[in-house]
Amino acid sequence: MDTEWMDNGLCRQVAPSTFFPNDGVGVDVARRICASCPVQAPCLEYALVERIDHGVWGGASERERRRILKRRRQEAAAAR
Numbered sequence: 789m790d791t792e793w794m795d796n797g798l799c800r801q802v803a804p805s806t807f808f809p810n811d812g813v814g815v816d817v818a819r820r821i822c823a824s825c826p827v828q829a830p831c832l833e834y835a836l837v838e839r840i841d842h843g844v845w846g847g848a849s850e851r852e853r854r855r856i857l858k859r860r861r862q863e864a865a866a867a868r
Contacts, residue, residue, distance in 0.1 A: 789837055798825040808843040815849050822847035836860075 794800075798821050799807055807818045822828050822844065832846020835853055842850060 789834060791834065793827040793830040793834075796827050797831060798822070799831075807845070815844055818844035819847050819849075 802821060806814070806821070809815050809818060822831070825831070825847075828846050830846075832848055832853075834840075835845030835848070836857060839857075840853075845853070848856065
């Protein structure tokens with residue numbers, strides 16, 4: 789998967805620990821940064837495709853990414 793988009797992420801301007809919070813407040817801080825990031829969509833897709841288990845990617849927490857993947861599996865099964 790192409791990762792050139794990573795060079796344009798707002799996360800490059802912030803400490804990496806910001807995107808690996810251990811509480812809900814930290815997740816909200818990371819989400820706010822992601823919300824205005826020009827590469828939010830490819831970042832989220834990368835995390836989904838690569839099955840990244842930790843951190844906030846593309847504005848989505850680990851739990852949210854699991855839900856997205858589950859919904860995609862269900863949609864794919866229903867389409868068959």
